[in-house]
Amino acid sequence: MCVLGLCALIDMEQIPQVLNQVSGQILPAFILLFNGLKRAYACHAEHENDSDDDDEAEDDDETEELGSDEDDIDEDGQEYLEILAKQAGEDGDDEDWEEDDAEETALEGYSTIIDDEDNPVDEYQIFKAIFQTIQNRNPVxxxxxxxxxxxxxxxxLQDIATLADQRRAAHESKMIEKHGGYKFSAPVVPSSFNFGGPAPGMN
Structure with a gap:
């Protein structure tokens, strides 16, 4: 959001005097923000990979447990489970804790449209486009x-521009894959061939 906000400021047609006074600090601020974003994206990708690995491990464990334990549950075990369920229903504190925990999870899981992977808004690409526009439109x-x-x-700054191109290409590739792959146009094939006529340029 900070990057997009700064992009909107530097792209104004009439630059406020206060921005002119700190013009030399604006691009270093962008660099600092993009360095932080790069680390954040790397951390997020690593966390997603770890989550996928954990999910696979849990699935394997559950499969093994079901295979070994499904014949071990007897009547005494069933009664014990019923007692635990009854105690859990009577414990109001646990219920309150579960509600609080659910609220925290919902808050932590909240995301905006900018966080959506399919969202075309990309701060790297927007910055590069605006910066190039300023270079061409307002050289002063x-x-x-x-x-x-x-x-x-x-x-x-050059690395940021390169990363913007890479992110655009990755997004386009993902969209093509999501929609079933690249669609090649079918070539027009003539219905008949004249093999007996003179070759072009051979008259």
Missing amino acids: WYQALTHGLNEEQRKQ
Whole structure:
């Protein structure tokens, strides 16, 4: 959200005086935000991979337990389960805790449209597009934004632009895969062939 907000500010037709006064600090702020985003995306991807591995392990464990235990449940075990269920129903504190826990889970699981993987809004691509527009449309403002950058910062900006292209290509590839793959147009095949006529240019 911070990246998108800054993008909206620097893309204004009339740049406020306060932005002109801090123009040399804007791109370093973008770089800092994108570095944080890159780490956040990497952490999120790693967490998803770990979750997938845990789910597979749990499925394997449940399969083994069902195979070994499904003949071991007797009448005494069934009575014990009924007692536990009754106690759980009478325990109001546990019920309150479960409700609180469910609320926290719902809050932690809340996501916005920007978090949707299929959402076309990508902060990297938006930043690159706006930055290129500023370079072409408002060279004075572009110069004000970039004049104080050192070589390392310029390289980091180039890396952000490269990553924007990679993310666009990955998103396009994912959309093609989601919709059943790339659709090749069928070539027009003539209904008849004239093998006896003169070849083109051979008259």
